[in-house]
Amino acid sequence: MEEQDFAAHLTATMTGSALTMLIGVGHRTGLFEAAAQGPATSAGLAERAGLHERYVREWLGAMVTGGIFTHDAGEYTFPPEHAKFLLGETASNLMPSLLTLSAFTGILPDLERAFAEGGGVPRSAYGPYLETLGAKTGDSWKHIYREHLVDGFFGAVPGLNERLTAGARVLDLGCGTGNAIAVAARAFPASRFTGLDINPGVVEQARELTHDLPNAEFAVGDAAELAADPPYDVITAFDAVHDQDRPDVVLRRVREALAGDGLFFMVDTNFSSDVAKNVGNPLAALCYSISLMYCTTTSLAEGGAALGAMWGTEKAREMLANAGFRHVEVLESPRPQNCVYACRP
Ligand SMILES: C[S@@+](CC[C@H](N)C(=O)[O-])C[C@H]1O[C@@H](n2cnc3c(N)ncnc32)[C@H](O)[C@@H]1O
Incomplete structure (x- = not known):
């Protein structure tokens, strides 16, 4: 330049x-x-x-x-x-993301300390800044699920919507405030959905959100300790794997908890593991920044793997293969910054 x-x-x-x-x-x-x-x-x-x-x-x-x-x-x-990009209950509204980004400025002194001393910024440190600036956990994805979950995300995998319509046992790993399950459980009444999250606060919100849905339930727990039995037909993870402290263990547990013909449906970021290949991608600098200010440091705070949001499709494929997924397809999603991994044993 x-x-x-x-x-x-x-x-x-x-x-x-x-x-x-x-x-x-x-x-x-x-x-x-x-x-x-x-x-x-x-x-x-x-x-x-x-x-x-x-x-x-x-x-x-x-x-x-x-x-x-x-x-x-x-x-x-x-x-x-x-x-329409700053107001309203639609996926076009970027306000939740803009507010979340502003809130990250609050943790910068802690982040800079971690640059020098190691460790990281714990997830609990973000709450007060998010609250002060009006950013609500889960808001960014709430409307995206409503508009794109069934046709866009699930629709990317041939046969998945049919399987869910017929009735499947589904686990949503790192379910957060339950926005995905709220949409899916309504769309597929014959399927049974369980949300798992390590954060009791978001699980409580998820339960409230889905109180009228008999086919939705939630549990507080660590995905790294997911039991293999009874097996699930489908395990979903929306933006929830790269943040894991022990992603290798979690992916192995997911593989073990899937039925023989099961599907692991993972939505994650759509970038390369190689920074050189991300040059010119208009979303890359923003996602590296968010990764640094949240995903990477919160994982390091727990002594975690700190994959970061920019772990990339190459690294994801490698880890999925190591976890025992022999068939992995990386598919386009309705959002350019995300892709869908359809993973089968
Ligand atoms: C970026 S949020 C995504 C939440 C949700 N899937 C959504 O799309 O709104 C990642 C979620 O993973 C959860 N999480 C992180 N580590 C976990 C673990 N070891 N076991 C279960 N959940 C975990 C976090 O508490 C958080 O709710």
Whole structure:
């Protein structure tokens, strides 16, 4: 990159960080909701949102010049085609991810200490920052499951939806707040779904979310201690393997807990294990950053393997083979940053 281009690149990077922070401000103050009601002057929008005009005007300046709002004859507009990425109960809404990213700034001093002293930042350290900035665990994936789980993710594996329709025993490993099971258990009433997660707090939320679904149940437990019996027809893991402290053990347990004709359905990140092959991938720097600020350090805090979110398809294939999966297909998912591994013994 030419010197001038690099300077412009860094300035754009800085602008992106600043706008990410102000987008969070807009979320928490209700400015986006208010602006979505229609064009307004800064005074009109401030009144609508019950805020001080001087602050709102400066925020609007950043939104307009940052390409998020438009401005004409003193009125500010939040175009609906932009609003759908920052508001609403859909998978297009990037707000949960933007808020989570901002919250990571809270743990940076601990992370930097770990760079020097080793160890890592424990998962429990993130809670207060996520809460303060309004990021809710599981929100990023909630709408993605609703819109894409059945046709997009499960649909990537020929025959899977038919098997679930007929009735299968399914385990969701690292189920989090139960968003995937909430969708799947409704879509496939003849199948029985068990969610397993090591975090009692998220399991409690999962139980609440699915209280009206008789074919969904949850357990608190360590996937590294998963029992082989009774066997499951399908084991799913959504974004839950690379974070494991002992991923090699977990994958072996998964293999042992599958029926002979069982399927391990793993959704994980879609990158290469080789950094050189990720150069030019527009999502790679973001995912390496998230991996460093969460996945890698939380695993190191537990003395774990610290695979990180960028472990890559080559490493994943190697580990799946070592765990005893002889047939592994890597399939496209509805999201470019994820792929589906269809793994069979
Ligand atoms: C990134 S979250 C994904 C959650 C969920 N699958 C989703 O898509 O929303 C990873 C989950 O794995 C869980 N987890 C991590 N290590 C685990 C272990 N050893 N056994 C069971 N669950 C574990 C975490 O508590 C967390 O809920």
